[in-house]
Amino acid sequence: MAHTREAHADHSPHGDQGPVSGDSAHGDHEHAQHGDQGAHDGHSGHDHSSHVAQFRRLFWIMLVLAAPTAFFSTMFAEILGYQRPDFPGADWVSPVLGTIIFVWGGRPFLTSGWGELRSRQPGMMLLIAMAITVGFVASLGASLGIFDHQLDFWWELALLIVIMLLGHWIEMRSLAQTTSALDSLAAMMPDEAERVVGDTVETVAPGQLDVGDLVIVRPGGRIPADGEIEHGAAAVDESMITGESTPVARDVGERVVAGAVATDSALRVRVTATGEDTALAGIRTLVAEAQNSSSRAQRLADKSAALLFWFALGSAVITALVWTLIGRPDDAVIRTVTVLVIACPHALGLAIPLVVSIATERAANAGVLVRDRLALETMRQVDAVVFDKTGTLTRGEPVVTGVASSGSDDENDVLAIAAAAEHDSEHPLARAIVRAAEERGLELPEASDFTSEPAVGVTASIGGRVIRVGGPALLRSVGGESLADTEPWEDDGATVLHVVRDGEVIGAIGLADEVRDESRRAIDELHRRGIRVVMMTGDAQAVADAVAQRLDIDEVHAGVRPEHKASHIAELQKAGRRVAMVGDGVNDAPALAKADVGIAIGAGTDVAIGSAGVILASDDPRAVLSVVDLSNATYRKMTQNLWWAAGYNLIAVPLAAGVLAPVGFVLPVAVGALLMSASTVVVALNAQLLRRLDLSPR
Template identity: 70%
Template sequence: MTQHDVGHEHGDHQQSDHKGHGAHEGHGGGGHDHGDHGDHVAMFRRLFWIMLVLAVPTVLTSPMFADLLGYQLPDVPGIGWVAPVLGTVMFVWGGRPFITGAIEEIRSRAPGMMLLIGMAITVAFVASLAASVGLISHTLEFWWELALLIVIMLLGHWIEMRSLAQTSSALDSLAALLPDEAERVEGDEIVAVDPAELVIDDVVVVRPGGRVPADGVVTQGAAAMNESMITGESAAVRRSVGDQVVAGTVATDSGLRVRVSAVGDDTALAGIRRLVAEAQGSSSRAQRLADRAAAWLFWYALGAAIIAAVVWLLVSDPATTLERVITVLIIACPHALGLAIPLVVSITTERAARGGVLVKDRLALEQMRTVDTVLFDKTGTLTRGEPAVTGVHSVGMPEGELLALAAAAETDSEHPLAKAIVRAAREQGLDVPAATNFSASPAVGVRATVGGATVRVGGPYLLEEERLDPLPQTEPWAGAGATVLHVVRDGQAIGALSVADEIRPESREAVEALHHAGLQIVMITGDAEPVARAVAAELGIDEVFAGVRPEHKADKVAELQDRGRTVAMVGDGVNDAPALARADVGIAIGAGTDVAIASAGVILASDDPRSVLSIIRLSRAAYRKMTQNLWWAAGYNLVSVPLAAGVLAPVGFVMPMAVGAILMSLSTVIVALNAQTLRRLDLSPGAAPR
């Protein structure tokens, strides 16, 4: 806006309306239902150790294992039944989770990894039992392989469930941020209560070092708040009377009194829990690909087993044929394939949440790596969304003295521009003199007596009343769309102030880094063209849409998409809902106390626009891990199944079942460990996208 648009106190302070926010339901999607991960971890851990203990005597007393290693079983009565008895116990007890899962897949007509595992251990059990009782050749006794297979599968599932449980612990840790009790003010007394008992408008005491028990507004005191658990920002933020504070944040240096504004499921923490839970439950393209691959592998393994059976029956004996079929079914277990995607997306979601990036829709996170255009909303995103003093010009006195005089005159005013002037003086540590006889005139300005002189601060109408001309030094400010306020003392213009929506210091770095990553940067705003152009020029933005009403922002997103661009829209979540929903990836920024934003696939808990780079790093890293895991897991099965079937038998190589089982377990562990490396991903704003 220009100086002629502003009266200050005195006129309309034009800013984009950020009060409304259209609701937009988030993307749903089914994912793997892993149930209670904590219970599963305990179950698989317990089963693994019990089965490991049983597996040792089972393997050591297995005749085939003894033959492989070249030792003789001791001549002890009944030793020949140790392996069959313990192997049967292992199959019934340790194999139960896999048999149950296989039955469920048959019922749902969705064959996958559990059916393959179930088939493998069932075939091994039946063959071994038949060999032990003399129904078939003793060479088909595979008790040791059955035991190792069950132990290996339990170990793999324990690794998976432990990783998923660690992911879910991100949610539990959010709940743990709340204090065990809250101190509620009841008249002249302070009473300790359970935070769950708090209701809206209760006043609670937060002592130094204590956690805020519920979202609220500070009514007394000021403190440096550690909000890292909500925003991912490590630096403490000063909160004083009138400021919002969030449940779970810590008052580091002094105490506060807070009036509760939200409790229970309406708090920011509860909202973050919901968002993380939705992200963990949402499906993704990569996950669906892995599910389809597991189904294909079932038919691939079944077909290979049938072909192997036919071919080996033609060229060899039934015992060898059965051994090949069993080997094919055992090493085709797609456990590594099943781990390939769930571990990556779960760890990614957790890592994102801990870094202040709340992934609501995994599809949005996956698509972020393909984005080539980032569309930033200006107000509240690239700028702070509130007026700030951006320039001071004085006549015949130091600039600090001019600012102190203006702040003195504005101290009693409630206007946003007045607060910006007073705040600027305080931030510079200026000694603001006392003022008396304060008065405000709409559309003109304020008047006060400071040091025995009459000081006035205002816009163009003030200059008209005083019959003064604007200071020529203010023309560039007005041309850039800033609000220009002149300071007049006893009828003489002694200086002027430029007040504008302050650009975030991080915005320039964010734009530069995104440019370096090869992305085009576009800005959209409801502000006038001069204001938009000035901000764009300062930040080096490629294209600007100015004077755009909130309801038309989605049209601009569509315009970019019509040019063939893949667009990520970054807004503060207020009045940006249609555009966030229309974009290929919607990113809501500055959601620390407004986690109910439903139109974005990704929500940034901090106000730092550099966090957009974190999403790019996360998306690219997750895609790399998914690709690596899929190739490793699927590639292992594609290669090992033909080898197990005996495709190289004509040249003298037939893969032993033991080797297949070892390779299978190795692939599972490699996939799990590869996914774990995502926990070391650097999501700090200064890190570069890769």
């Protein structure tokens, strides 16, 4: 949340010293819902594993049936030049098995094609259904002596269905792989939790835990629910949340998340969230939403598939008419069937959802949670990134940046005295002073009689002498003057606290919101990509300017209240900028929603922020670069797949129609099916290359 000067001043015992600072079809029609024989009902949010098994089983059964169907086909025997076995009933082996293949193996395509026809959304499944139906009718008619024997291509029908099933099997296996992020997240929850009840410990399932329960996490064990450490300290592996492989130190009072691993020590954790309220569950929901969400590119692919249907249908009609008019009706049927097979836009339907599904999974593994696919597509066009300062570019907590002495006491003495006086205070500035003394290994003198006076500071007794620590109001009350050494601190917007002993100023301490080491690297990389960097903060201009100068930020807006941030975003957009807003959530929600891309820093706990399209599980601003790189890589793969899928069909359909027949080239329907499936495989393999993208911080 944004931190303002006023917020710190109002709560400070130090007075007015200032602050520290969318799949599938796949698309929307979801393959018109494949029939119950291996139907995959669209791909988003479903159990792809069962569909993979169904198509695998169906493929192998049909392959076994297709072998004798082709072997006993007279035309197939003539093509390969072997003598077909001749015995009573041999002529009916291919028709009988071919009919079984058509009815059983073709059922997913027939039912889905019928669904598309009923919903008036013609697409790829209707084309496949038309192709195999025409092939079946022609072959059956030839076997019964109704049609010319040249139309007896049971072997081609069998091969077509087997290849289609193989393509679907490969497709479903690829799509199933994209859900591995969800499966991995689910697997990170432990099977058991140890709950403390009085003086005993009982083993329960994580689902039986309630908020307020105390649980024990053994060394190397997974934390069963979100909570706060009540006892112990450990290096916690939170890589499944943040994408950061290095364990982080967690101590008493700090929050931990379900699924994280206490690598080296035992912890006692007080449960604050369970089940669907945990950060891990939030991430799973976000990944699922991202895989389900539609997008501009997906809608383009769906529209292209619909247009390609009419293109294929028109081409088939023209093909039939032309070959019939030139007196070759048998060739008209064969060419028409081939056109319908070649034109199946299966690869086109796979081009976008598979790329985006892999991209969102790859991002989730790196701690970048894509909630809205449109945001992922838009990020590549962003030319201005607006950062909230506190908690985003800075750590959101004060640190000691300088200590000055007025004379007799050295800097360490001043810091130790101040830390002793502040030891019993819970104010963030007091905590920062105590922490700085501990980091320097200073021994604190014993303090007593602690009191806190709002808007002035704190008072304590140390060694029989009165020690006071506070801001300008304290100086005025004792008639003291600020030290000259503090002027540069004040110019940089730091908070200055003076240390007074028995009414005499003995030193001063400068505190400021610590700038993240990663922020400068992130901003440098954004500049290298030609992106303008803007900072908005509720802090005073001096504080904002100091941070901006240190980070080389292009534009600064200081003193901005949370409700006014959205208007600044709008101004940038009016100037022609595509804007991404990076904030830490709640107070930045209007600006996150207004920006072309809202990026919320969730830090692993506040992941369910509805106003952001992208959520960074870690608080590392360099993750913004990962979003940019992922957007560019995803767009390239989408474009490549669309060009391949659509371009392939536009070139192959005329060949299937027989435009090269005058020069002796006729494309067989089985080869057409093989090429169509090859196109699907190429698209799937190209999308898989996204897994090589390196999204690690740099």
